[in-house]
Amino acid sequence: MKVAVIGCTHAGIFSARGILETDPEADVTVFERNKSVSFLSCGIALWVGNHVSDPAKMFYDSVESMEADGIKMKMQHDVIEVDLATKTLTYKNLITDEETTEQYDKIVITTGSKPILPPLPGIDGANIFKCKNWDDATAIKEAAKDAKSAIVIGAGYIGAEIAEQFSVTGVKTTLIDGLNRVLAKNFNKEITDEIEAEYKNHDVTLGLGQMVQSFEQTENGVKVITDKGEYEADIAVLGIGFLPRTDLFTGQVEMIKNGAIIVDKYMQTSVPDVYAAGDSATVFYNPTQQNDYIPLATNAVRQGILVGKNILKPTVEYLGTQSTSAVELYDHAMAASGLNEQLAQARGITDYDTVTIEQDYRPDFMLTTTPVRATLLWDVKTRRVLGGEFYSKHDISQTANALSLAIQNQMTIDELAMSDFLFQPNFSQPINFLGAVAMAAAAK
Structure with a gap:
């Protein structure tokens, strides 16, 4: 089986490696226009602020390692034309300008995303x-x-x-x-x-x-x-945002309005033997139960893994995403999973309610503690948890992961309120703030 993987950031890496795990005899070729793979772009701001020990560690894989494991790496090779129906692609060596056309049994589209660049005068300036x-x-x-x-x-x-x-x-x-x-x-x-x-x-x-x-x-x-x-x-x-880099495939495969390629729960596109993953593809957004476009590295990694597992036949289903994320600004931690009011309204969801509480993350008899603000959003009719967010000087990031599981498993606010969360004075109140905000939702 001859497989072409177009693009090699997160989804491309995990797709290529996963394909070989599923079929060690597969002939896998990766096409990448850049010189490197696996760059963690989420670390750019931290590097600018001198919080990175070694910029080389912002890469978690390498061309050499992938080649050593049997993957053919065509770096600085830009795929310039693809015919998905005939499984044919043409690529250009960016060093020699030589163009080559080849045919593959299966094609994986992991071309990622591109920065939004509005056609504004002077936007290409040197500074x-x-x-x-x-x-x-x-x-x-x-x-x-x-x-x-x-x-x-x-x-x-x-x-x-x-x-x-x-x-x-x-x-x-x-x-x-x-x-x-x-x-x-x-x-x-x-x-x-x-x-x-x-x-x-x-x-x-x-x-x-x-x-x-x-x-x-x-x-x-x-x-x-x-x-x-x-x-x-x-x-x-x-830092305006991103759009899927899928221009090569326009008119050949089903897409949503912004150009993201629609995939099923096995990462298959509307064209047989063509897969897509990462920022070039849609995700199944569990809070709305609809396809959406959410370009996150976590989504790209999991979708890439699924391409590998499903390359021979549909085997492992995609569990969807909650768009779980976190950020720290000026020593304040913010974390969220699922919908907030702005996201709900943008998606036409109006039958929801929210509640916000604030409590210290651990008992006041401790020598130090600090407040946590927690918000929960749920469907009024079904009482199903749809989203939430947390804010504190305390590290509350992992609470978003717990909430993510609740959303993925379609828990109600009542079930979340009665879930088992630890109590130990070093770490938590007798009623953890996630349980407390769920209790407040259920009472409301």
């Missing part, structure tokens, strides 16, 4: 940086060495983290977003209000509710013009 791959990371890190000021466009996870790290390393920072709150799609207003106060305490200028109109190169850097003002800095970083 404007994308934030996606290793080359982007090294460029930002190098530019940050001498930068005294920076503008970050986009206040989602990526932009929020980059802006925070600039601000704590002495770079005068401006954070711009078209929405009127930082992390507006990720957390409720009570949380984002507090985080915005932290940005201001660290001298970050917030340009929220503003749409960028254009960029201009200046003598010392870059000017960003929005519909409400102008901002100047040495550098600008784009």
Whole structure:
């Protein structure tokens, strides 16, 4: 069996390795336009802020290791044309410009995503940086060495983290977003209000509710013009978001509106012997029971594993995702799983309710403790848990994982309220805050 894997970040790596585990005799070829594989781009902001011990450790796999395990690695080879019906692809050697066409028995699309780059005047300027791959990371890190000021466009996870790290390393920072709150799609207003106060305490200028109109190169850097003002800095970083990199397959395979390839529970596309995984594909979003687009490394890894397990025949079903995530800004931890009110409304879900509580994470007789704010969202009719979020100076990240399991298993607020959570004064109250917020939901 001859298999082509197009793209090799997270989904591509786990697909290629998984295929060989399922069929050690498979002839697996990976095509990757870049020089490296497995870069953990979520570490870019941490590297900028000097929190990375060794940038080489931001890679968890290597070309050499994959080749040693029997995978043919065509690095710096760009797939420029694909005919999924005939299982034929043409690729270009980016070093020699030589083009080659080959046929495969099965094709795996793990082409990932691309940064959203609106067609704005000046967006390709010399002092404007994308934030996606290793080359982007090294460029930002190098530019940050001498930068005294920076503008970050986009206040989602990526932009929020980059802006925070600039601000704590002495770079005068401006954070711009078209929405009127930082992390507006990720957390409720009570949380984002507090985080915005932290940005201001660290001298970050917030340009929220503003749409960028254009960029201009200046003598010392870059000017960003929005519909409400102008901002100047040495550098600008784009963290606007991502779209699936699937242009090669338009019209050949079923997609949702943004171009993400629709896959079934075995990672199969609408075309026989063609699979897709990671940022190029849809996920099954358990809170809504619908296909969605949620580009997260965790989704890419699990979908890649499933490609390997199902490459010969449908064997292991996808359990879906809750889009579980966390971030730390200015020593405040925020974690979430499933829907919040903004996400629910954006998906047309209105028959829900929410409750928020605040309690110290462990008993007050301890020498130290700190409050945790917990919010839960559920379906009013079925009482099924749909989502929640947590906020504290205490590390509450793993609570989002526990909530994720509750959502995945379609637990009700009543079942979550009566679930068994540990009590030990070093770690928790007699009623853990996850159980407490579920009890508050059930009582409401």
